[in-house]
């Protein structure tokens with residue numbers, strides 16, 4: 721383990737503000753009480769995506785950085801798992817993101833890759849389009865299918881559903897089944913601007929974590 725000196729740009733530490741959210745996630749991780757489903761909510765651009773990626777890194781890091789008491793405070797940002805997670809190429813991290821209308825499954829796959837590429841370069845980027853963006857049902861189904869296979873030993877699977885308000889009702893049904901019977905060794909992270917817009921069943925089965933606006937100086 722690497723001792724933390726408080727100033728390194730490790731994944732969680734690199735996120736601007738949101739100290740309460742970081743503290744909740746660190747404490748849950750250290751006490752072995754991570755929820756199976758989280759709902760990160762708050763305005764766009766506050767770091768919900770970055771926090772989801774940083775949490776995935778923390779729980780899969782090979783050498784987390786620790787404080788004096790030995791508690792893990794952050795992922796190292798350097799090991800193979802961290803590297804792949806931060807690069808959005810970790811095989812056990814799946815992303816359901818809103819994409820524009822598409823003609824085929826392969827079309828959808830390349831639109832998702834484009835989205836991930838944008839987020840890889842700039843995790844805080846708010847991706848918008850003049851066309852209607854939705855999280856396609858095929859993506860939700862594919863993710864559900866993947867979870868039937870256990871992740872490799874010592875690995876936790878992380879599934880990120882980003883911008884839940886863009887999810888079609890049919891996809892939400894498929895997600896609901898996933899949340900109701902959480903697959904082993906899997907953490908589901910949902911992000912949304914306002915939890916009130918989501919199905920009550922989804923809200924009640926998630927641990928909600930608020931992202932606060934950063935006050936102007």
Ligand SMILES: [Zn+2]
Pocket residue numbers: 780781782783784795796797798799800801802803
């Ligand atoms: Zn690491």
